[in-house]
Amino acid sequence: MTGRGSVNKKRRKKRYTYESLTETAQYLLDRVPYQPRIGIICGSGMGALAEALSEPLIFPYEKIPNFPVSTVEGHVGQLVFGYLSGVPVVCMQGRFHYYEGYPLWKCAMPVRVMKLLGVTHLIASNAAGGLNKTYKVGDVMLVKDHINMMGFAGNNPLQGPNDDRFGPRFPPMNTAYDKFLTQKAKQVAVEEDLGGMVHEGVYTCLGGPNFETVAELKMLGMLGVDAVGMSTVHEVITARHCGMTVLAFSLITNMCITDYNCYDEANHEEVMDVGKMRQDVLKRFVARIVDFIAKEMLTKDD
Ligand SMILES: O=P(O)(O)O[C@@H]1C[C@H](O)[C@@H](CO)O1
Numbered sequence: 218m219t220g221r222g223s224v225n226k227k228r229r230k231k232r233y234t235y236e237s238l239t240e241t242a243q244y245l246l247d248r249v250p251y252q253p254r255i256g257i258i259c260g261s262g263m264g265a266l267a268e269a270l271s272e273p274l275i276f277p278y279e280k281i282p283n284f285p286v287s288t289v290e291g292h293v294g295q296l297v298f299g300y301l302s303g304v305p306v307v308c309m310q311g312r313f314h315y316y317e318g319y320p321l322w323k324c325a326m327p328v329r330v331m332k333l334l335g336v337t338h339l340i341a342s343n344a345a346g347g348l349n350k351t352y353k354v355g356d357v358m359l360v361k362d363h364i365n366m367m368g369f370a371g372n373n374p375l376q377g378p379n380d381d382r383f384g385p386r387f388p389p390m391n392t393a394y395d396k397f398l399t400q401k402a403k404q405v406a407v408e409e410d411l412g413g414m415v416h417e418g419v420y421t422c423l424g425g426p427n428f429e430t431v432a433e434l435k436m437l438g439m440l441g442v443d444a445v446g447m448s449t450v451h452e453v454i455t456a457r458h459c460g461m462t463v464l465a466f467s468l469i470t471n472m473c474i475t476d477y478n479c480y481d482e483a484n485h486e487e488v489m490d491v492g493k494m495r496q497d498v499l500k501r502f503v504a505r506i507v508d509f510i511a512k513e514m515l516t517k518d519d
């Protein structure tokens with residue numbers, strides 16, 4: 218390969234360093250008059266979560282040094298800083314997926330940037346297919362654990378040289394999802410009248426972009442998976458590696474089809490429609506959780 222092609226290939230492969238990520242964070246800190254403490258990642262169709270922020274400062278990904286760009290419909294592709302429940306937060310309105318052609322370390326890169334910005338708590342949302350038969354479209358599943366399917370095949374966002382300034386070579390993952398915060402989120406859900414629609418379950422991320430076959434879904438069900446998606450796991454691993462406290466939830470946007478006699482098909486339009494349908498209730502839900510983190514958890518970290 219010669220000329221532009223080889224230059225692009227080198228760029229794609231070049232890993233971020235602590236220094237290059239610091240440069241990205243510094244670019245943002247030079248333009249934002251505060252440090253966000255809570256990071257929020259919007260799932261497919263859930264970009265409206267960022268619209269709840271007051272005094273928004275918006276940075277399109279293509280303008281941020283070293284940032285990848287969003288290529289998926291329903292992921293606007295911008296970082297939004299602002300206040301939610303009076304708390305300074307940063308929100309990813311659009312995330313990166315493996316199927317877009319980005320390696321997992323690149324998909325998870327914004328989490329490390331958040332860390333360098335001062336974020337200590339991450340709220341990651343996603344759209345997912347419901348595999349647990351008791352779930353319904355529009356329900357919310359608080360993630361209590363994940364199965365890193367891609368990791369089974371050796372694909373992990375922490376693969377490659379470890380930088381101890383972010384975290385240890387061998388991070389534990391049995392406490393990935395904060396129990397205290399998850400319990401509180403459940404309580405908030407009941408108070409917000411989401412009660413019957415909120416579950417706790419196991420999420421898995423597949424590489425995508427295709428939705429699953431019936432046999433694949435049957436297998437995942439046997440493994441104990443409650444909801445299937447194409448994101449979040451690599452972000453959570455990266456966040457836990459650098460010591461962040463994590464809450465994650467899935468919006469169940471479609472039920473997984475495990476019946477060979479059913480001819481319905483999963484599709485991205487439906488995923489986005491359900492995200493829009495639930496956007497107001499999710500905005501309130503996330504705002505309450507941010508309020509709780511600020512009052513009950515941030516002070517302890519200071
Ligand atoms: O970014 P998330 O995980 O919310 O997006 C899900 C997975 C695919 O990107 C897309 C499929 O419709 O929704």
Ligand SMILES: Nc1nc2[nH]cnc2c(=O)[nH]1
Nearest residue numbers: 344345346445446447488
């Ligand atoms: N892998 C996967 N991702 C999704 N995102 C939204 N729905 C689904 C689904 O059914 N499968």
